[in-house]
Amino acid sequence: MQYLSTRSHDEKAASAEAVLRGLAPDGGLYVPEAIPAAGLSEEALLSLDQYALTAHILKKLLSDLPAAAVEAAVRDGYSGKFETEDLTPTVPVAGAHVLELYHGPTSAFKDMALCLLPRLIAASSQACGVKEDVLVLTATSGDTGKAALAGFADAPHTRVMVFYPEGGVSEVQRAQMVTQEGKNVCVCAVRGNFDDAQRGVKDVFARFAGKNVRLSSANSINIGRLAPQVAYYFKAYADLRRAGIVQSGAPADFVVPTGNFGNILAGYIAKRMGLPVGTLVCASNENDVLTEFLQTGVYDRRRTFHKTASPSMDILVSSNLERLLYFASDGNAPLVAELMRQLAETGMYRVPEALLARIQGEFACGKADDTAAFDAIRRVWESEGYLMDPHTAVAWRVYEAYRASGRCKNPAVVLSTASPYKFAPAMLEALGIPVPENGFDAMEQLHGVTGAPVPAALAALRQKPVLHRDVIDPCGMLAYVEQKADQAQWAK
């Protein structure tokens, strides 16, 4: 399968090359030349287990990787790493269904892709005959960083470097990252917000001159991140079919707590591959740049950045929207390049009416601020005994409004993206319980109140020594990466 850049059809790469590079040389994102059909009969969809289903989807999207390598990546990447037997349970809650994507090793949905990505990169590296190490650069709004570190720690021929916004992640998210062990891992705080870190990483890609390593990315700009996420939409739909919630071929709607637009774009790709997806509902927190875009066609990042209780969605430049613009304009790369130029130079763009209309035909949207999300957490806990984290609660609240609007005609799945224990202080506040100063005390207190088990890896964090203390300015990122890339080992 050939991949093209969203900004120019001249930038072609086989899927292995696209996974290795992360970002296309012209700054665009890789997209498949044609989105492949899933080629799954209903019978196959209902009979394959999640491993086989994921491997099937990956083989379609990354077709020039050896099938055996893909199957091994899924098997070895997921086996023994999840706290639940069903990797992603679909749980009925108050008339909707919650797709729990956070039972992996770092308690966030990023694990679904990042358990596999190191193996996909290794397979890609081999397929392309690359000899040097791959250095995986990652900007994180909180969860990608730890999931990438856990996935890549001590993986052969790879190194991973994570940049997180200083003060922009939860205490537990930070502890997860700065205690990470491994000879090939590096964690650094950036004085700025997620957008600064993400822009810095893109800038390093454009200007990096080191010779000892090849750069790649673990952010959802990498198609190797998106492809595994497509698979759990198929799995969730199969769950609804098996439970008799949807009839054969009938659509289901998906409500997605959104930041960088990767998760929801995976749902769009699933739909284009043939899954009966009805409306994709994009849920934003107070940083509602996407809600405004989906309503008006104007994307304007010139606005106040809000720190919220759902930090992994505190993003003003949603990278993967670029891929949607490409797909929904039937691959109009010159248009996408022009819009991205306007965004870089003026901070905003407006899409043509016809393009907006097409997007609005498939997407709905809504926003929920912290007050609304906390209200949802408390109500659902009190009436259903079901606990959801602040990100999921944003989506739940938007789902409620969507249902109340009368537009929701199909069974709905709300994607749940993190364990409540990653955000214990916010959870306690939402439940109206006094919040202790320390995040780990808050975790124990939340356990005491709800009885829901604390993920073992989170409970163990408190005892771990801090191994990473670097803090730099965004403008220092390139020099930092080049200096680190020259060092043979990063062992402490």
Ligand SMILES: *Cc1c(COP(=O)(O)O)cnc(C)c1O
């Ligand atoms: C990353 C993340 C999101 C946002 O996902 P995108 O793919 O960036 O839109 C939502 N919730 C949690 C908990 C996350 O970690």
